[in-house]
Amino acid sequence: MATRGIDCAQPIPAATAKAIAAQGYRFAARYLVPAGYRWKRLTRKEAEGITAAGMTIISVFETTANRPAGGASNGRADGRAAFKEATDIGQPKGTAIYFAVDYDAQPNDYDKIEAYLRAAAAELGQYRTGIYGSFAVIEEMRRRGAARHFWQTYAWSRGQKSASANVWQHKNGVTVAGHPVDLNESYGNEGWWNTEASEGSNGSDRSEESGGEDEYMMSPEDAEKIIRFLSAAWNTTEHQEARDEFHRLANEVRKAAGVPPQP
Secondary structure (H helix, E strand, O other), X not given: OOEEEXXXXXXXOHHHHHHXXXXXXXXXXXXXXXXXXXXXXXXXXXXXXXXXOOOEEEEEEOOOOOHHHHOHHHHHHHXXXXXXXXXXXXXXXXXXXXXXXXXXXXXXXXHHHHHXXXXXXXXXXXXXXXXXXXXXXXXXXXXXXXXXXXXXXXXXXXXXXXXXXXXXXXXXXXXEOOEEEEEEEEOOOOOOEOOOOOOOOOOOHHHHHOOOOOOOOOOHHHHHHXXXXXXXXXXXXXXXXXXXXXXXXXXHHHHXXXXXXXX
16 A cells, blocks of 8 residues: 655644644655755754654755766765765664656766766665656666665656656645645655664664565665576566566565565
């Protein structure tokens, strides 16, 4: 079952967080950004208010909409900035920081976006890399193994929805409890957190039910290489039972790398 949540640029006062939670929203996506972007910056005090209201937090880094098109140099700078903000507010290690590709990125941008994400990831320490973007961006960065968590927006997605999306932003520009927000739902492996969680915990009820989110034992890059071999084997047989087994094994590899299984 999907979990309902919101994202917003404007900080959420503690009383407003309670009012939003009372309407059935269970997570809030907020911005990790440097002090120069104070108008939308998540603080420890705000995070505590969101947690006290019963919601979890998704961290997203964005200064300008098309900054990932700047490639690795921007990724290194933004990864360092995101790491500093996350550690300063006490975000637990092992949770995710999403980097926003907040424009209609085209295929000629994909190499630079991948380089941006990989450079950012190299600066994040034990934090995990997520990406926010359109259907095409999510699909391509998942295929390349450039992130572990995927937040798709309906914007620029032309009616398509990725099966790999952990979070789905489906409506922008609404008001909940008097606060301007966008509406989202999520499906697991969000990488979210709260101020009461221990390090390595993502604050997810579903992870608690399964005994906690495991540390991934395989990189997305290695998973993609193994899946290519399994796909080749799938293509060499016409036996449905064998094809089903290759598909199952590919999904087990995806799980080991923290990549959403494919239907």
